[in-house]
Amino acid sequence: MEKIEAFRELAGPYERELLLHCYRVMGSLTDAEDLLQETMIAAWRGLPGFEGRSSLRTWLYRIATNRCLNALRDRRRRLPREPVPPFEPPAPTRWGEVTWLQPYPDVLLDGLPASAPGPDARLELKESVALAFVAALQRMPPRQAATLILRDVLGFTGPETAEMLGTTETAVKGALQRARAATPAPPVEQPDDGxxxxxxxxxxxxxxxxxxxxxxxxxxxxxxxxxxxxxxxxxxxxxxxxxxxxxxxxxxxxxxxxxxxxxxxxxxxxxxxxxxxxxxxxxxxxxxxxxxxxxxx
The missing domain is CATH 3.10.450.50 (Nuclear Transport Factor 2; Chain: A,)
Structure with a gap:
């Protein structure tokens, strides 16, 4: 019991930001919650082998990222059932592909810093949780999307990102360049104005x-x-x-x-x-x- 409490004290402060990370990768809050649980279980089991060569936060993000990528590779994404309209809808302009997209409650964002602590972050919190941005991530190859999140949202360095994804810095640079090209420009901040x-x-x-x-x-x-x-x-x-x-x-x-x-x-x-x-x-x-x-x- 003492070991469990000690682990909670170590990893607990990162749970909310890890949930958001999984949401960005998966586009679904339901999937993100499942993968956060998997991440914490894997971290608990792997803690004796944690050698401290990186920060605990970086180590947890590595576990969470790879759990998400494994889920996508294994086609474990939860595809919701298409609802039957209660009336005859008009012909759509197009058929959307990201049907698993879910909204993210602002209450889960409260208390998170507006800017990532990493030196290479380019996006503020509000920009990186916007529906258009999250939807764009879903249309990218998963490792490309993960690279963009780790570098531009969370501010991890090129070497850190390469180690977390088990690839090279050159591959990270290429994936980041392609991901940025496919990302919509952040909207100009405007007040609601009623x-x-x-x-x-x-x-x-x-x-x-x-x-x-x-x-x-x-x-x-x-x-x-x-x-x-x-x-x-x-x-x-x-x-x-x-x-x-x-x-x-x-x-x-x-x-x-x-x-x-x-x-x-x-x-x-x-x-x-x-x-x-x-x-x-x-x-x-x-x-x-x-x-x-x-x-x-």
Whole structure:
């Protein structure tokens, strides 16, 4: 019992940041929680062999990263079941591939530093938890995404990253270059300026025109784990018109991915809606239909 308590004192302070690390790699909070547990079990078992050549934090990140990569290589990603729409949706603009994407509760980010302690970090916390960034990571080869996270998000050096991934510094540089090219530019920081509140009022009323007036011309609507995605005001208008005609939801403000977000309710939990803002308009609407997520917020 004393050994377990001693281990908790050593590794416990890193659990929250390791959970976030696993989330970035996996794109799913559910998968991240499972892999964090695997990481801590592996660390407990491997602690007698820890020689202290790196910091405990670096050692834990190495375990967590490789547990995530092993899970992806073994195809252990939990693919959610596609929901059946309760109404006939319009034809989508495209079929999304990242159907396992989940939001990340802001409460789990509280207390984490805004900047990584590593010397090579390039992204702030808010940038590195944005839905667009996490989704982009899911479209990369896993080791490429892990390289970007370790270098640009967590600030580990090239040699540290190479050792953690069991590769060479040259390979790390190449993977990092390709990953950066595939990463969307961080959005320019803009205040909410009441946009989220006006969206909630219009959405709750079922006022399609008022919601559409808040959107950018190239807005995207996605609904994980459903693959349907819609781009542009007209496409989103048509979908919302059919959705509101079927039923309306009430919205409660929550925090997710450091973006404006709402918990929807319709005779019980009806998912989480996250807004991506561009200036004074909404550039993306992401509605997560997994009703079990509501309890996390």
């Amino acid at each position: 946009v989220a509140g006006r969206f909630a009022e219009a959405f709750t009323r079922g006022d399609v025109d008022a919601v559409v007036a808040l959107l950018t011309d190239d807005v995207w609507l996605s609904m994980p784990p459903a693959p349907h995605e819609y781009q542009g005001r007209d496409a989103v208008r048509e979908f919302l018109a059919r959705s509101f005609a079927y039923a309306r939801s009430s919205l409660t403000r929550v925090g997710a991915n450091r973006q404006p977000a709402f918990a929807a309710e319709r005779d019980g939990p009806a998912g989480i809606i996250v807004l991506t803002l561009r200036g004074d308009r909404i550039a993306a609407l992401t509605r997560f239909h997994d009703t079990a997520l509501a309890a996390r917020f």
